Amino acid sequence: MVKMSPPTTFDVAVIGGGVVGTAIAMRLSLTTARVVLLEAADDLAEGASKGNSGIAECGYDTAPGSLETRLIRASSPCWEDLSRRLDVPFKRLGSLSVAITDEEAARLPHLLEGAQANGVSAEIVSADDARRLEPMISPECRGALYLPEEGIIDPLRLTFGYAELAALNGASVMLSAPVIAFEKVDGRLTTVRTPGGSIATRFVVNAAGVQSDTISALAGGETFHMWPRKGQFWILDREFGSRLQHLVVAVPTPMTRGVLVVPTTHGSALLGPTAEDLQDRYDRATVPETLDRVFEKAKALVPSVSLDYAIKTFAGARPASDPVYRIKRDPQVANLVHAAAIRSTGVSSSPAVADLVLDLLQEAGLSARDRPEAKTSIAPVPRLLFADKPEFLPALDPRYRQVVCVCEQVTAAEIAAALSARVPARSIDGVRKRTRATGGRCQGAVCMAGVSFLCSLHLGLLPEEIPLTATAGSTLGIGHAAT
Amino acid sequence: MLRRDVVVVGAGVSGLTLAGEVARRASVTVIDRLPAVGGVLGYEDPLVRELHEVTVARQVELLLGTTALRWVDNRLLVAGPRGIEWIPAGCLVFCGGTRPSTAAELGIGGDRPAGVFSASVAIHLMEAGVRLGNSVVVVGSSDWAARAAFHLDRQGTHAAVVLDQEEPRFGERHWCGWRLLEVHGAARVSHVLLARDGFRQRIACDAVVLGARLKPLRNVDGAVFEGPNVIYLQAVAEVTTARRVEAFAREASGRVLAGKGGTG
Numbered sequence: 001m002v003k004m005s006p007p008t009t010f011d012v013a014v015i016g017g018g019v020v021g022t023a024i025a026m027r028l029s030l031t032t033a034r035v036v037l038l039e040a041a042d043d044l045a046e047g048a049s050k051g052n053s054g055i056a057e058c059g060y061d062t063a064p065g066s067l068e069t070r071l072i073r074a075s076s077p078c079w080e081d082l083s084r085r086l087d088v089p090f091k092r093l094g095s096l097s098v099a100i101t102d103e104e105a106a107r108l109p110h111l112l113e114g115a116q117a118n119g120v121s122a123e124i125v126s127a128d129d130a131r132r133l134e135p136m137i138s139p140e141c142r143g144a145l146y147l148p149e150e151g152i153i154d155p156l157r158l159t160f161g162y163a164e165l166a167a168l169n170g171a172s173v174m175l176s177a178p179v180i181a182f183e184k185v186d187g188r189l190t191t192v193r194t195p196g197g198s199i200a201t202r203f204v205v206n207a208a209g210v211q212s213d214t215i216s217a218l219a220g221g222e223t224f225h226m227w228p229r230k231g232q233f234w235i236l237d238r239e240f241g242s243r244l245q246h247l248v249v250a251v252p253t254p255m256t257r258g259v260l261v262v263p264t265t266h267g268s269a270l271l272g273p274t275a276e277d278l279q280d281r282y283d284r285a286t287v288p289e290t291l292d293r294v295f296e297k298a299k300a301l302v303p304s305v306s307l308d309y310a311i312k313t314f315a316g317a318r319p320a321s322d323p324v325y326r327i328k329r330d331p332q333v334a335n336l337v338h339a340a341a342i343r344s345t346g347v348s349s350s351p352a353v354a355d356l357v358l359d360l361l362q363e364a365g366l367s368a369r370d371r372p373e374a375k376t377s378i379a380p381v382p383r384l385l386f387a388d389k390p391e392f393l394p395a396l397d398p399r400y401r402q403v404v405c406v407c408e409q410v411t412a413a414e415i416a417a418a419l420s421a422r423v424p425a426r427s428i429d430g431v432r433k434r435t436r437a438t439g440g441r442c443q444g445a446v447c448m449a450g451v452s453f454l455c456s457l458h459l460g461l462l463p464e465e466i467p468l469t470a471t472a473g474s475t476l477g478i479g480h481a482a483t
Numbered sequence: 484m485l486r487r488d489v490v491v492v493g494a495g496v497s498g499l500t501l502a503g504e505v506a507r508r509a510s511v512t513v514i515d516r517l518p519a520v521g522g523v524l525g526y527e528d529p530l531v532r533e534l535h536e537v538t539v540a541r542q543v544e545l546l547l548g549t550t551a552l553r554w555v556d557n558r559l560l561v562a563g564p565r566g567i568e569w570i571p572a573g574c575l576v577f578c579g580g581t582r583p584s585t586a587a588e589l590g591i592g593g594d595r596p597a598g599v600f601s602a603s604v605a606i607h608l609m610e611a612g613v614r615l616g617n618s619v620v621v622v623g624s625s626d627w628a629a630r631a632a633f634h635l636d637r638q639g640t641h642a643a644v645v646l647d648q649e650e651p652r653f654g655e656r657h658w659c660g661w662r663l664l665e666v667h668g669a670a671r672v673s674h675v676l677l678a679r680d681g682f683r684q685r686i687a688c689d690a691v692v693l694g695a696r697l698k699p700l701r702n703v704d705g706a707v708f709e710g711p712n713v714i715y716l717q718a719v720a721e722v723t724t725a726r727r728v729e730a731f732a733r734e735a736s737g738r739v740l741a742g743k744g745g746t747g
Binding site: 234238282285286287291308312384390394400402403411441442443444446448449452464468472476478481 | 563607
């Protein structure tokens with residue numbers, strides 16, 4: 001939690017600590033505006049920003065001329081620079097949309113046209129060329145659409161990177177701060193109420209993901225409906241994922257985008273997702289039969305996927321709505337700006353969404369100019385797993401000698417950095433989201449006790465009191481045993 | 484760092500036995516991530532002490548509190564009190580012990596609440612005085628599960644044991660022939676769903692301990708599956724004895740010597 005002497009009134013309160021809310025808070029923190037970010041959960045990235053496929057899309061298949069396409073296209077060229085400044089793993093690997101059937105091959109020219117209409121570089125390649133580019137794709141391949149601009153990014157580290165830079169520039173980040181009410185004077189929002197207290201603000205940004213309809217209703221803003229679209233995934237071991245050199249994607253049908261086989265920035269691979277429209281906003285359950293079908297579809301694209309490599313299954317939920325990309329000033333509440341319904345592309349469009357929201361706030365009367373003295377990068381935390389010269393790390397910090405999570409090669413130095421960041425980890429899952437510790441092939445069987453003891457030291461809690469996740473009541477134990 | 488003929492990862496019974504045997508004819512370094520020898524048996528076990536004395540007498544180098552990370556081009560990257568360094572070696576013998584299967588490996592679906600522990604984690608936490616729950620479901624009957632059940636019993640915690648194919652070894656309430664299908668709960672586990680022959684059974688509980696289907700614990704990059712010049716010595720029997728592991732390691736040492744890389 002970031003504490004600063006609170007000004008009596010903030011200029012902007014951003015509601016929602018996902019990738020979109022933190023991107024907006026970071027953009028505003030570069031200006032003279034005083035910003036507070038409010039997140040309902042006890043950590044950032046607790047909604048769609050975790051549990052997604054980690055793709056920095058280039059915008060090849062979104063509707064030509066749409067706001068979504070415009071914002072993704074504006075964001076895509078930024079990643080090399082932005083990921084370096086925010087200490088976020090990113091690789092522009094390129095993707096192959098692989099046609100297995102003749103029918104799919106016949107759809108490739110249509111995909112190519114769509115990509116070209118959006119200004120994306122794209123090329124139809126023969127089956128031989130596709131397999132030369134990516135030897136792991138199926139010999140049944142009939143051809144593919146090659147998109148060199150597609151990339152992979154760590155969506156969690158991106159969210160934390162945005163938040164760290166925002167906090168470095170003086171933004172307040174308040175966790176466990178669900179918005180329960182607004183106060184209004186003359187039709188303008190003046191105060192945001194949370195269980196922990198009231199926050200006075202001149203403007204409000206609604207970036208609450210799947211809850212953004214609730215926030216709009218609380219604020220007396222326009223009525224719309226959000227629902228979660230669940231996606232179930234497999235995670236496969238680094239020994240498999242590190243052999244993939246491209247994103248491998250099914251040819252989408254008009255109904256669905258289909259299954260992906262995607263390397264992650266930490267070397268593993270994701271298979272998925274499903275797209276299941278739900279009513280229950282908290283449903284993240286995995287269903288073995290559904291995951292079996294995902295697996296079979298992935299195997300059709302990359303035959304060497306095997307359950308021997310499976311280390312975890314999970315489900316995430318994208319904030320679905322109709323229409324998508326509700327990024328606008330509210331027609332009824334003059335000082336409310338929505339950044340809502342950004343469905344599955346929030347990671348890919350977040351830099352340009354943040355710029356647009358700043359424009360909309362300024363149109364609405366916010367006085368904010370860029371501060372030349374604002375910081376534009378955060379200090380990177382070197383990671384043992386990716387160090388080219390690991391033998392030199394202990395000179396930076398002797399705790400690099402102590403490996404806590406063996407599977408993901410995470411050291412005590414990296415865990416200490418996560419627990420003492422400006423927006424620090426406050427649970428075991430918070431450590432995992434920032435470092436990958438406990439997230440590897442043994443799923444914490446070796447290191448979770450060790451991680452919990454480090455959390456215990458940093459958080460000043462007994463081991464049984466340590467939260468496992470950002471959800472209240474998720475403590476490791478239920479009490480201390482009498483001995 | 485001097486090149487070794489053999490580098491052994493794991494200073495439990497199998498690693499110490501093998502190192503002692505191989506050290507008759509080759510240079511050996513043993514690495515363990517714990518600061519003491521003995522692995523799951525602990526350094527005070529009489530067999531561990533005996534094997535440790537043999538390795539010392541035969542000039543086996545012991546690097547304790549040291550984690551093996553990567554095996555690349557006949558070099559092992561390790562991190563420990565001396566720093567992070569590469570150890571060149573003719574071959575790697577991996578004696579990393581076992582771990583229980585993860586939820587994904589057991590095909591468990593459902594929610595992801597707090598209160599689901601690998602038996603190895605459950606044991607550590609209970610040794611530190613953590614009460615895991617009031618009503619706990621233990622899955623499997625491996626040595627890991629048995630140790631967790633022992634601690635639960637000492638804490639006076641009620642445990643039900645779910646056994647897919649294994650024989651009951653401990654506990655009083657057994658669900659034989661049932662499989663753990665789903666875990667449910669919001670912040671914390673509220674209940675699990677078991678399945679057998681098309682039937683479903685719901686059991687209310689507030690913690691789950693996974694101790695079924697042991698897997699070899701492998702976490703050195705480049706030696707997780709098959710690796711060049713890597714030999715695995717990991718007894719994945721659900722129930723075993725130290726003497727059996729020792730005999731297995733003695734037999735394997737012959738293979739290591741026969742196949743070891745050049746002379747250091």
